[in-house]
Amino acid sequence: MPTAYTLRPIGRVESPLTDQAAAPRQPDEGAPDAWLVLDDRYAPALQGLEPGTDALLLTWLDRADRDTLAVHPRGDTDRPLTGVFATRAPDRPNPIGLHTVHILSVSGTRVHVRNLEALDATPILDIKPVLLPDR
Amino acid sequence: MPTAYTLRPIGRVESPLTDQAAAPRQPDEGAPDAWLVLDDRYAPALQGLEPGTDALLLTWLDRADRDTLAVHPRGDTDRPLTGVFATRAPDRPNPIGLHTVHILSVSGTRVHVRNLEALDATPILDIKPVLLPDR
16 A cells, blocks of 8 residues: 555635634634635536535544644543544644534635634545535 | 645555445445555554544545546436536546545454445555644
């Protein structure tokens, strides 16, 4: 089996969030609306994305530490050290961020979404429907 | 911004599913139980993973076509061509598989899970809790 695979970002997040320390840890903690700005070549891949629906957004948390295997949840040292696979901590071997976003509008290859806790310029990897309408 | 990032699989799926054509498209269509076999170095990252709970499993769909941008859902040509970001089709620019699994047991770095539609030997990228217990 190959020991590595190459991700090619399809775009990036445009957001007023630029400061990691000040960023909300969860979308319901004051995350702002943001834009998903995709490369023009991916326009055909957005056909069928519906404003008013939710989608899963996969990002690459490019500021994460990939060597961290255990953390104190939320950085609280009173809480026991926990394996990163049992937490949503961004620091992990493959720091893929998973966000549920509400699609407000789609304009060309720009997708306006509600309540995204990702930082400005975060690379975007994929967008998937939350439900499985194609089954 | 870098134009590529490197994924390093943390392990692989052990499953009786070996034939892509015969594999179920969704876990409720007859997917078998399977093992997530992680590399030994990731043992600390599994601390706190609880049998009896659900987890999100992220895989790399290494048999996917990364140049596909639109598909007929479920391969049914009677259905309109739909952008891959509006479907769960495995063929997509960054073919990351997202699966909800029920954890049956954890034995060292082997995790036994229920109903996984991923093929045998599929590379594993990440495991995350479904809920956000650490908020």
